Amino acid sequence: MSELPLSATADAALQAAPATKARGYWATVGRRITRDKVSMACALVLILIFLSAILAPWLGLEDPYKGSMIRRLRHIGTVGYPLGTDELGRDMLARLIYGGRLSLVIGILPVILAFCIGTSLGLIAGYVGGKLNTAIMRTIDVFYAFPSVLLAIAISGALGAGILNSIVSLTVVFVPQITRVAESVTTGVRNMDFVEAARASGAGPFTIMRVHILGNVLGAIFVYATSLISVSMILAAGLSFLGLGTKPPEPEWGLMLNTLRTAIYVNPWVAALPGAMIFAVSICFNLLSDGLRSAMDIRN
């Protein structure tokens, strides 16, 4: 009886050990990234853009859809219209802030979807191996035979214009890339001793994948996926810019850039504003992804 409390503490300590260690890693990553000034500045900019997009209706902005023929293409700094007005006389500040809503969704959602699909495919291909791996990876190779911009435009062009179609086409572009990364990291982990040990102790393939492999590969795949957000933002806005994504009068940065193109001779700097937003978001995600990569100590 006197031994019981002791062994119970030992048990508790044993169980707690891996948990503290896991937290230790993420705490280290967190500490490293909060010390990185560039990453923090980018995170701040992104938070501001996200918050203003979400809170747009409560910011006391002009109506982003309401135009007026008498105040078209006002310059930056006009009283009442700090960033000027567009070709239909709509307030640019309001449209840029409201535009963040659609632009961010169509830019980021494809990466999230591709992350889920690609991770599952890569995990299965990498863990099961053999014929299934060959089947999945050779199919992926076919998509690699297309330059990504061409593939996105080909799918969008075939499906027709629309927000949903542009999200679908970008997801199709990113799934192969994420699958390849997921497959290669999974193949690297699956022959390690701890996976063998789990298998020997009777864990099924699903448990091994979920508990032992996923935890060890997710970080690398996640960092890779974050590096795709910048490309995705540029491509999503690019599809709208070509007229394959958002339809007017919806405020969206790529589409705004397209409709303002004709205004570059009248009011060039107002016409360039939506692109500056895409650039800002894209470069912040790129720098943040780089910061995360070095904080997690992952090499490409």
Place this chain on the structure above:
Amino acid sequence: MLAYIARRIVYVIPIVISVALVCFLLVHITPGDPLVAVLPADASQELAAQLRAAYGFDRPLPVQFGLWLLRALHGDLGNSIATGRPVLAEVMRAVGNTVTLAIAAAIIGFTMGILLGLIAGYFRETWIDKVATSFAIAGVSVPHYWLGMVLVIIFSVQLNWLPAVGAGPNGSNSWAWDWAHLQYLVLPAITTSVIPMGIVTRTVRALTGDILSQDFVEALRAKGLHETGVFRHVIKNAAPTALAVMGLQLGYMLGGSILIETVFSWPGSGFLLNSAIFQRDLPLLQGTILILALFFVFLNLLVDIAQAAIDPRIKRG
């Protein structure tokens, strides 16, 4: 080496067939009638059926694919629905302009990228590295179609130094190597070059840093080799990977030129693709995508072979 080349070529065949299948399916998953572009809104049922039979749209899909592939092998990609001209001729003429643009951009982007990458890798963690890396990150993060607009605003609208759109005086479509034409190339080429510039800079910087931190470099320096000699070793070791990345980038520039060609109204393959999409000209769409994808596949093949030729480790593996 020959065995390696043969193996790589054999490996390309299934890829080419799958690419053709994807191009074919892409157009056939399209919602709506493929003849919508040519058929008048009040066309009779018989006329629609007649046209459908003429274009072969009435047959089962596998048969259509087989016939299309067979004809494509003979260089017949059908006729454009909008213009009635052969698709292959239309695409090849446009591709010529895209190749001109891509090569000009490659010369700018790769030279800048290699220089910035070498400098950044050599002076790692100094302010020089930081400046070069910022250039690279800006290059890969910038929406290039927007950069094109900004360059037009600065150099065409404000300064009036260079033309804003087109590929030659008076809307000319044929290219010539004189200043009258070259001035049209400057802005699109610079715009196209920023992404490869950024990616090549990053690659070369990482390679240079890796190679310089290896033991053999220490040994070379200990032996008393001059820094320029060390640099030659760096370039030799970085070349295969850098070459592969540049080959891929050239492929992206050829296949992904649609946005820039739209901004500058550059009469290349991307511009053609754009009009094919919006006129719902399916044979033209199919043919353009197929040819651009095949260009990309063969460019990759060439890069692989070139890489094996300069790096003996690859063909042994």
